[in-house]
Amino acid sequence: MGDNNEKSRILSIQNLIIKFKLRGQVLTAIRDISLDLYKGESLAIVGESGSGKSVLVKSIMGLLDKNGFIDQGKILYKDYDLSQFSTEKDWLKIRGKEIAMVTQDPMTSLNPLKTVGKQIEECVNLHQGLKGKEAYERTLKLLRDVGIHDVEKRYKQYPHEFSGGMRQRIVIAIAVACNPKILICDEPTTALDVTIQAQILQLLKNLQEMYGLTTIYITHDLGVVAKVADRIAVMYAGDIIEVGKTHEVFFDGKHPYTWALLSSLPQLGAKGEELYSIKGTPPNLFNEIKGDAFAPRNPYALNIDFVERPPFFKVTETHYAKTWLLHSDAPKVEPPQSLQAFFEEGRRYAYEQ
Amino acid sequence: MWYIGKRLLQSVFTLFIIITIVFSLLRLMPEEGYLGAAAEKMTPEQQEIILTNLGLRDPLLVQLGNFYMDLFKGDLGTSVTYRTDVPVTTIISEKIMYSLFFGLGAVALSLIIGVPLGILMAHMKGRWLDRLGTGYIVFVVAVPAAVYYIFIQMYVTDIFNLPLLFDEYNKMSWILPLTSMALAPTASYAMWMRRYMVDELNKDYIKLARAKGVKERTLMFRHVMRNAFIPMAQYLPATILFTITGSIYIESLYSIPGMGGLLVDAIQRQDNSVVQGLVLIFSSLGIIGLFLGDLAMALVDPRIKLGKGGSTR
Numbered sequence: 197m198g199d200n201n202e203k204s205r206i207l208s209i210q211n212l213i214i215k216f217k218l219r220g221q222v223l224t225a226i227r228d229i230s231l232d233l234y235k236g237e238s239l240a241i242v243g244e245s246g247s248g249k250s251v252l253v254k255s256i257m258g259l260l261d262k263n264g265f266i267d268q269g270k271i272l273y274k275d276y277d278l279s280q281f282s283t284e285k286d287w288l289k290i291r292g293k294e295i296a297m298v299t300q301d302p303m304t305s306l307n308p309l310k311t312v313g314k315q316i317e318e319c320v321n322l323h324q325g326l327k328g329k330e331a332y333e334r335t336l337k338l339l340r341d342v343g344i345h346d347v348e349k350r351y352k353q354y355p356h357e358f359s360g361g362m363r364q365r366i367v368i369a370i371a372v373a374c375n376p377k378i379l380i381c382d383e384p385t386t387a388l389d390v391t392i393q394a395q396i397l398q399l400l401k402n403l404q405e406m407y408g409l410t411t412i413y414i415t416h417d418l419g420v421v422a423k424v425a426d427r428i429a430v431m432y433a434g435d436i437i438e439v440g441k442t443h444e445v446f447f448d449g450k451h452p453y454t455w456a457l458l459s460s461l462p463q464l465g466a467k468g469e470e471l472y473s474i475k476g477t478p479p480n481l482f483n484e485i486k487g488d489a490f491a492p493r494n495p496y497a498l499n500i501d502f503v504e505r506p507p508f509f510k511v512t513e514t515h516y517a518k519t520w521l522l523h524s525d526a527p528k529v530e531p532p533q534s535l536q537a538f539f540e541e542g543r544r545y546a547y548e549q
Numbered sequence: 550m551w552y553i554g555k556r557l558l559q560s561v562f563t564l565f566i567i568i569t570i571v572f573s574l575l576r577l578m579p580e581e582g583y584l585g586a587a588a589e590k591m592t593p594e595q596q597e598i599i600l601t602n603l604g605l606r607d608p609l610l611v612q613l614g615n616f617y618m619d620l621f622k623g624d625l626g627t628s629v630t631y632r633t634d635v636p637v638t639t640i641i642s643e644k645i646m647y648s649l650f651f652g653l654g655a656v657a658l659s660l661i662i663g664v665p666l667g668i669l670m671a672h673m674k675g676r677w678l679d680r681l682g683t684g685y686i687v688f689v690v691a692v693p694a695a696v697y698y699i700f701i702q703m704y705v706t707d708i709f710n711l712p713l714l715f716d717e718y719n720k721m722s723w724i725l726p727l728t729s730m731a732l733a734p735t736a737s738y739a740m741w742m743r744r745y746m747v748d749e750l751n752k753d754y755i756k757l758a759r760a761k762g763v764k765e766r767t768l769m770f771r772h773v774m775r776n777a778f779i780p781m782a783q784y785l786p787a788t789i790l791f792t793i794t795g796s797i798y799i800e801s802l803y804s805i806p807g808m809g810g811l812l813v814d815a816i817q818r819q820d821n822s823v824v825q826g827l828v829l830i831f832s833s834l835g836i837i838g839l840f841l842g843d844l845a846m847a848l849v850d851p852r853i854k855l856g857k858g859g860s861t862r
Contacts, residue, residue, distance in 0.1 A: 259756065296761060307758070309775055
């Protein structure tokens with residue numbers, strides 16, 4: 197798998213297409229995505245609801261709903277092609293052991309009838325092969341690692357005796373207890389209030405270092421992204437339209453959708469002006485999408501955007517965007533006024549470091 | 550413990566209220582019920598003497614007090630018309646064993662079959678077994694029990710050459726009444742179990758458990774089953790009561806000398822003291838059932854605290 201990148205690839209998604217059968221119709225949720233994940237990095241996948249972020253990571257773990265299927269493409273991990281996996285036995289080699297997940301809502305993600313200790317220990321038993329006293333000690337250590345005090349007592353308590361933030365810590369402990377290589381965090385902070393969010397993100401960051409994890413964050417919160425991600429992949433309507441290092445996407449975004457996303461950050465809005473919002477709605481995934489999916493909502497759309505789908509244009513070695521604006525024949529288009537100042541300031545800050 | 554104690558106290562109190570109401574209502578019944586078969590031949594004076602001797606001319610509160618005094622001694626009075634001068638307790642105790650045996654037997658049978666059936670149906674949701682089970686449930690719920698009871702008695706006895714009527718010493722004759730009685734509760738257990746299993750399976754914690762690499766089968770048994778059983782626990786007492794009291798029809802079909810028929814007989818013959826005793830027993834069974842249901846819930850669900858504050862187990 198040696199590439200000329202400085203880091204080694206750990207997971208590689210190639211030309212993935214995922215479809216869902218729904219009431220006799222077929223919906224295309226993921227439209228031909230390719231994405232690499234490098235060892236030790238943290239990648240953030242951002243996009244609005246329904247853009248396919250969750251479907252993408254679920255397919256990595258074989259947790260797609262029954263009516264969803266991989267139509268084409270490969271998901272390469274180690275020597276496996278996960279897209280070919282069909283039986284439970286296959287997936288059990290991956291789930292937990294290699295790739296673990298932190299789910300979205302800590303209030304409902306824990307079994308209400310089992311003590312949190314037991315729920316963590318189940319993973320320790322399954323994936324670390326420890327039993328009895330050893331497993332117990334290990335569980336206590338995990339509890340301590342995720343920042344829980346008084347662990348012996350907490351071990352014996354039930355989820356309803358924990359607060360939301362605490363439960364999210366437990367969920368994280370469960371994921372980490374599996375000893376995975378890749379940790380997927382599916383909107384890990386959405387259900388939490390702001391002060392707890394920061395703590396949980398810091399915790400995830402620490403654990404990533406402590407356990408040498410590669411993490412994927414799925415989120416629609418750009419604030420979360422800025423805090424934790426090394427790289428960002430922006431998704432729109434089942435496609436990755438821009439991918440690059442965090443500062444590249446944030447301060448030198450090329451795709452008009454990325455601009456639109458950043459412009460709608462409340463922090464960028466000028467006082468007294470109406471907050472920017474993206475006009476229109478995302479496309480209907482039941483229909484075949486022609487050209488650039490964002491074109492109908494894109495004020496910078498070119499004629500070709502409605503006809504042909506843009507390929508990835510290379511911006512830098514690490515930064516790619518799918519927009520015809522980067523083609524050499526395209527007219528020169530500058531990002532919106534309000535963003536330019538932000539871009540400049542950000543770039544100055546990023547490159548000074 | 551505090552929780553159990555509180556529930557126990559509530560149960561006793563409820564029972565007290567029920568008995569008092571039943572007792573008072575029966576005082577409104579025609580008084581012939583206390584006079585026996587010879588009532589028509591008596592002069593009003595003779596009737597009056599009998600009623601006074603029975604204590605029926607005392608104020609209601611005194612009657613109630615006496616009734617409770619006797620009740621604590623285990624005396625429910627004597628039958629008037631049903632079997633004259635035989636203590637009600639004797640009459641009931643002769644029959645209660647049959648009803649309890651068939652009632653509890655049917656509940657046990659339906660639990661043994663219904664719960665696993667529901668689990669299997671949830672596991673194979675949408676496949677043939679699930680459809681078959683659903684068909685069975687719809688059939689049992691939609692068709693009046695009397696209809697399929699009779700069909701079973703008419704045809705199944707023929708096909709398997711089983712006895713038509715109940716005979717205490719022939720175990721083969723126990724099979725049909727027991728299975729007939731178990732049909733309906735089996736269907737309802739299967740239905741609820743399937744429903745709650747499917748409910749639980751769609752919850753987030755199952756997704757997390759799957760994501761952490763728990764086998765589907767382990768998931769079913771270790772995570773889903775117990776959680777699905779909690780709401781089930783509340784149906785348990787109701788069905789137990791239903792099966793015991795609802796056996797009236799089965800008992801008369803197979804001529805089982807149980808309590809179901811007794812109540813009808815006693816009401817028809819206006820034997821107030823027998824009716825009173827029976828209602829008392831049925832209502833206590835109901836209350837005991839509810840109490841046990843609550844207890845079962847508290848045992849499986851740690852969110853219901855057994856202790857007053859403090860730690861849970």
